[in-house]
Amino acid sequence: MSVLDSVVLQTPSLVTLLGTVVFLLLLYLLSCSSQEQGKDPPGPRPLPLLGNLLMLDLSRPYNGLFELSKKYGSVFTVHLGPKKVVVLAGYKTVKQALVNHAEEFEDRDIIPIFQDLTKGHGIMFANGDSWREMRGFALTTLRHFGMGKKMGEEKIIEECGNLIEVFEKHEGKAFDTTWPLHHAVSNIMAVILNGNRFEYTFVSLLHPG
Incomplete structure (x- = not known):
């Protein structure tokens, strides 16, 4: 096999590698520009596909999130892989969100497999109107048994x-x-x-x- 044939055989893999690098770079630039436009709370710049996972100790992610809250404030954005998550840090911030603005924060992110299995029923995996009704029923029943x-x-x-x-x-x-x-x-x-x-x-x- 000649040197020219070797270069021709290696060209497709080289083109694929360059294309992958360019694609990941574009993803990185797009993720950076979306944060700079002020649509999301501030947060560390995510890596393509991985997000901010390399910045967190997955066995104790709360430690990493606590350190990030010192830099970005009590409300900040992190990317867990491709999934964007807004983090609320601190008692006052959580209380303001869940008590003072309860209606805006009442929806929960249900894992799709549980959504398919439960069809949105029950207390743990319900959402929206069903969740409000079940929560009200559960609280009324627990108060009857002495809660509070x-x-x-x-x-x-x-x-x-x-x-x-x-x-x-x-x-x-x-x-x-x-x-x-x-x-x-x-x-x-x-x-x-x-x-x-x-x-x-x-x-x-x-x-x-």
Whole structure:
């Protein structure tokens, strides 16, 4: 094979590589220009396809988001891959959005597979009018069982005492708090609904094993 034939064979792959680079560069420039036009809250410039994922520790993304809030403020934009996300940081900002402007922020981003499975029914995966009705029904029912009343507060404080005893048994050593916290929440619900609680050694239905 001659040198000329070798160059001709390599040309298509070179053209493909250059085309890919140009395409990614255009995506990057378009994403930058959309933010500069002021349509979105400020935020770090995203990389093509990856967005800002390289800036976040995926095992603890809240740490990275907290650091970004110091630079860009309590409302900022990040790109998780190709998906654009507006982040609200801080108690006052979240309260203003969810309480003072509840109607604008009541819709939730439902994962398509759950939307297909539930057809928008239920509390966890509902949206819009269905979500408002289910939320109102759930809150009314829970208030009937004592949520928001002093009795509910007393039950929570009592269960906190039991949870502290479980923590103290580990004598300051590191341990997984996931299931004790799950048991505590389950016990509070159980006490409010039927007046009984379960010991933390009880094999809860929440536990996979």
